[in-house]
Amino acid sequence: MKGRVSWRVRHVWERNFRVFVRTWKVSFLPPIFDSLFFLVALGYGLGQFVQAIDGVEYARFVAPAIVAIGIMNASYYETTYGSFVRMYYQKTFDALIATPVTIEEVIVGEILWGATKAVVYTALILPLLALFGVISLPGSLILLGLALLGGLLFGAIGLCFTAWTPSIDTLSYPQFLFITPMMVISGTFFPIESLPMPIQYVAFALMPLAHLVSLSRALTLPAPAQMGLFSLLWLVVVTVVVVLIAVRQMRRRLVV
Amino acid sequence: MPAPVIVAEGLLKRFGDLVAVDGCSFVVNEGEVFGFLGPNGAGKTSTMRMISCVSPKSGGRLEVFGLDVERHPREIKALIGVVSQENNLDPDLSVFENLVVFARFFEIDRTEAARRAEELIDFFGLREKRDTAIEFLSGGMKRRLTIARALINRPRLVILDEPTTGLDPQARSLIWERLRELRGRGSTVLLSTHYLEEAERFCDRLVIMDRGKVLVDGRPDEIVSSYMGRSVVETVDTPDVIAFLEREEIGFERFGDLVHITIDSAEPLVHRLVEDCNPERLFVRSATLEDVFLRLTGRGLKD
Numbered sequence: 001m002k003g004r005v006s007w008r009v010r011h012v013w014e015r016n017f018r019v020f021v022r023t024w025k026v027s028f029l030p031p032i033f034d035s036l037f038f039l040v041a042l043g044y045g046l047g048q049f050v051q052a053i054d055g056v057e058y059a060r061f062v063a064p065a066i067v068a069i070g071i072m073n074a075s076y077y078e079t080t081y082g083s084f085v086r087m088y089y090q091k092t093f094d095a096l097i098a099t100p101v102t103i104e105e106v107i108v109g110e111i112l113w114g115a116t117k118a119v120v121y122t123a124l125i126l127p128l129l130a131l132f133g134v135i136s137l138p139g140s141l142i143l144l145g146l147a148l149l150g151g152l153l154f155g156a157i158g159l160c161f162t163a164w165t166p167s168i169d170t171l172s173y174p175q176f177l178f179i180t181p182m183m184v185i186s187g188t189f190f191p192i193e194s195l196p197m198p199i200q201y202v203a204f205a206l207m208p209l210a211h212l213v214s215l216s217r218a219l220t221l222p223a224p225a226q227m228g229l230f231s232l233l234w235l236v237v238v239t240v241v242v243v244l245i246a247v248r249q250m251r252r253r254l255v256v
Numbered sequence: 257m258p259a260p261v262i263v264a265e266g267l268l269k270r271f272g273d274l275v276a277v278d279g280c281s282f283v284v285n286e287g288e289v290f291g292f293l294g295p296n297g298a299g300k301t302s303t304m305r306m307i308s309c310v311s312p313k314s315g316g317r318l319e320v321f322g323l324d325v326e327r328h329p330r331e332i333k334a335l336i337g338v339v340s341q342e343n344n345l346d347p348d349l350s351v352f353e354n355l356v357v358f359a360r361f362f363e364i365d366r367t368e369a370a371r372r373a374e375e376l377i378d379f380f381g382l383r384e385k386r387d388t389a390i391e392f393l394s395g396g397m398k399r400r401l402t403i404a405r406a407l408i409n410r411p412r413l414v415i416l417d418e419p420t421t422g423l424d425p426q427a428r429s430l431i432w433e434r435l436r437e438l439r440g441r442g443s444t445v446l447l448s449t450h451y452l453e454e455a456e457r458f459c460d461r462l463v464i465m466d467r468g469k470v471l472v473d474g475r476p477d478e479i480v481s482s483y484m485g486r487s488v489v490e491t492v493d494t495p496d497v498i499a500f501l502e503r504e505e506i507g508f509e510r511f512g513d514l515v516h517i518t519i520d521s522a523e524p525l526v527h528r529l530v531e532d533c534n535p536e537r538l539f540v541r542s543a544t545l546e547d548v549f550l551r552l553t554g555r556g557l558k559d
Contacts, residue, residue: 011360018357019348053451091344098338099361099409100330256271256311 004104011101012109013116020117031070031121034130038066039132042189053191055240056221063134064216066123066190067143068150074121075114075151076179079158080171083110087162093254107159107250111243114155115148122147128198140220149235150212156242157208163249186210204234211235259322261286261413261444262307268315269302269468276302278468279316284446285472289439291455291462292448293545295553298465300448301341303374304417304444307446308338319412335364338408339416345405347390351382354390355405362409369408376404380434396427403431406437414438416447418473420454432458456480465554476545482542487522488531491515496533504528509551518543 020027043059052056086092096106122144129135161174185199186192186209192200203210216230218221260285269277277299279511284290292300305311306318309329318325321331346354352373358390359369377386380400393401399419406414419435432454435445449455455462456476463473472479491497493515501508501517506525509516519525522540529538 008361008363014360015346017358018353019346022348023438090347091340091342092346094310094340094342095358096345096361098308098333099358100333100339100363101361102330 004102005108006102006105007214008101009105009109009112011097012106014115015096016113018115029122031074031124032075035066035070035125035128038069039063039129039134042170043132043134046189059132059134060221061217062189063129064128064220065186065213067122067135067140067147068186068209068212068216069188070121070125071147071150071184071212072154072179072183075118075154076158078117079110079114079155080161080165080174082169083159083162084165084168084171086110087254088168091194097254103251103254104247107247108243110159111152111155111246114158115151117181118151118154119144120145135220142219143216144214146216146219149212149239150208153208153212153235153239153242156239156246159246160249163246163253182207182209187213208235208238259286260284261288261321262446263319264303264307264316265318266316267306267313267318268305269299269306269311270314275468277306277374279472280468280469281466282463282473283443286444287439287442288460289435289447290460291459292446292465293450293452293455293462293549294448294465294490297467299468300419300465303465304415304446304448308336308415309333310338312531315374334409335411336413337409337411337417339399339406339414339419340401340418341421343402345390345398345402350387350389351377351393351401352386354401355408358405359408366410367410368393372408372410376407379407380404381430396423399423399427399431403434411446416445416449418450420449427519428454430499452544452546452549464549464552472548473550480543480545480548483548484518485520487519487543488543488547489517489519489522490537490539490541491517491535492536493538494533497529497535500529500532516547518547 038060039062043062047058047062052058053061093103093106097103126135126137126140126143130137130140161171165171185195185203186207187203192203192210192214195203211227211234214227215231215235218231260283264283265281267277267280268275280299280303294300294305302311306313306325307320307321309325309332313325321335323332325332341482344359346442349357355373355376356366356369359372364372377383378454380403381403385397386489390398390401403416403419406416414435416435420431422432428451435447436458437449439445459476461473461475464471464479472483474482491514493513494512497515501515506517506519517525526540529535
């Protein structure tokens, strides 16, 4: 990748940003509503039947996971459906690589944009959750940093699927085979410790969301956080690896 | 003699087992309008994509502005403007925004980008559509904007893949006018087209390609006179006419119920044809590039 990725990635980012600003009214609503539904349905609806977990009220237990899911969805959907539309239907990438921008810069720019969306959404969700009193400000602002890391990872994961998918329809496969199961067993809505050990191992070995949730809790809840450091390390290493895979796979698809 | 803008030698492009470009050699000189002609699947687009540094070559030598395409893609891409066959304008942005956003990819600063965008909007007659979203533009306007966008970096070489395909005569003529104007300012223009009449009129030099190979290379008028002779005599396909032509050992081609004879001076032949066979239909016209094209690439459908 040497010499192929320069500061010019900012132009790719800037292009997406410009479009985002043009359509901000539509773009801002989904994360707000998603999080709101989760909070009301789980935190308050289900929460009434659930006792405190490790001394934490259920709504407060779920809140960091809602943020983590928001981070995942914002970046993952941006670099799957969003990037696929740009690549396949709008031919935006073709136009870009006819300029001094390299294909590697396009890919990295897309991942960075996915991460940016995760940060923007987190910035929208946090005050909302604070309003309901399930998360505390300004302490939880540290989750913006988590959004950047998680956004890079899920942005890169999304691009891997975009590089692989033959059509926009087949993008639903990674969604129901990977994203949805992960959303349920990553310790999001109940403590991961209540799952059988083998599943816990699988979750922590393979599921980025499990680490994102674990780190999100470690950063916001007073409970002791031995897992936090491990999760941080796992996320950093896996992010680097997946970004490299995404660049490689997209190159394969686009450079013919 | 200035250095050539493009030098290709034994250029090769493979897609798996398919050889799309099979050892092409050609030179494009500075300030020329250079045409790539050929049926679908001839390898025109593949060749242009390699020149644009977006598709890696499989073999041979290819230099643009004296720079190797593999080693200096960024430098080359900064000097060229590319108009691809497919519309790849940004549908989320307006006409003006499409131009300025694109300028940023060339590291052109914002004020300069805006200045050039306004200039190009006028040059391509898009003033009234400046703030219109792309989806509301007609096909001709979209093509004009795509060409305008390719000029935002003031390229020394403009590469256009079928710039006039699917447009009405007015839009086509405006595009040709602008391309000639660019040439007048010293830019080199490289394009592919299916409109042979346009190529004959507007290209300084051209190549005809088929199945990945360059079949001819030269000025349109020279190509026509060297391959065809100056005139084409067209008459009906009757046993009399065929017998006469075979007896006289004059070469001919049959198309449906017609016979074509290409020849340098048509008059003596016409006289004798009328005397000997008195065909019910006889027509003499100048040979065109289309005659050469069909003779070289065959009449069968290509895809």
